[in-house]
Amino acid sequence: xxxxxxxxxxxxxxxxxxxxxxxxxxxxxxxxxxxxxxxxxxxxxxxxxxxxxxxxxxxxxxxxxxxxxxxxxxxxxxxxxxxxxxxxxxxxxxxxxxxxxxxxxxxxxxxxxxxxxxxxxxxxxxxxxxxxxxxxxxxxxxxxxxxxxxxxxxxxxxxxxxxxxxxxxxxxxxxxxxxxxxxxxxxxxxxxxxxxxxxxxxxxxxxxxxxxxxxxxxxxxxxxxxxxxxxx
Numbered sequence: 001x002x003x004x005x006x007x008x009x010x011x012x013x014x015x016x017x018x019x020x021x022x023x024x025x026x027x028x029x030x031x032x033x034x035x036x037x038x039x040x041x042x043x044x045x046x047x048x049x050x051x052x053x054x055x056x057x058x059x060x061x062x063x064x065x066x067x068x069x070x071x072x073x074x075x076x077x078x079x080x081x082x083x084x085x086x087x088x089x090x091x092x093x094x095x096x097x098x099x100x101x102x103x104x105x106x107x108x109x110x111x112x113x114x115x116x117x118x119x120x121x122x123x124x125x126x127x128x129x130x131x132x133x134x135x136x137x138x139x140x141x142x143x144x145x146x147x148x149x150x151x152x153x154x155x156x157x158x159x160x161x162x163x164x165x166x167x168x169x170x171x172x173x174x175x176x177x178x179x180x181x182x183x184x185x186x187x188x189x190x191x192x193x194x195x196x197x198x199x200x201x202x203x204x205x206x207x208x209x210x211x212x213x214x215x216x217x218x219x220x221x222x223x224x225x226x227x228x229x230x231x232x
Contacts (some may be wrong), residue, residue, distance in 0.1 A: 017064075113146055180201055
């Protein structure tokens with residue numbers, strides 16, 4: 001038997017999934033249930049998970065799936081008598097309930113690996129944090145994010161403080177924007193060009209000069225797949 005709050009929460013999640021296909025946020029659940037903090041929502045979610053009513057989809061910031069409804073459990077544990085005409089048995093073969101919409105995988109958590117220069121190369125920092133990203137911005141493959149520092153790519157629409165969404169790859173075509181690791185210690189975000197026997201990393205700002213290196217000095221670590229920008 002669920003508590004009143006657990007029952008209220010699962011009904012709220014179900015209604016939101018039916019209306020939008022997207023799970024409500026913890027803040028929305030807190031307000032809907034008139035709770036004082038989101039820790040109360042976490043406890044309710046954990047209790048519903050333990051009882052097998054819902055599950056959290058892995059690597060998704062806002063994706064819950066309802067596995068069973070409280071009403072279904074009650075009906076299965078108390079079936080009506082076969083000769084009870086006041087509560088007839090429903091023929092499931094001819095009156096199946098509408099399918100529950102699958103939760104939209106609208107947000108994906110990807111690793112956030114420090115800052116990357118859009119100017120002179122700076123050290124690429126490895127971090128343990130993650131960044132929630134709309135799945136529509138990413139295609140197939142493995143991705144990570146880097147915070148942009150500098151203004152050398154402003155004419156490509158990449159500004160200081162943006163988050164570069166990068167697809168991991170060690171190869172890229174001329175003219176693509178790549179994360180280039182220089183001398184195994186510094187990383188930069190630039191257009192990649194092969195200039196004869198040299199590798200040229202071009203900025204998108206006329207006040208910055210191209211950077212030219214020997215091929216062995218430059219290692220492609222990914223290419224730009226998208227951008228996220230925060231507005232304050």
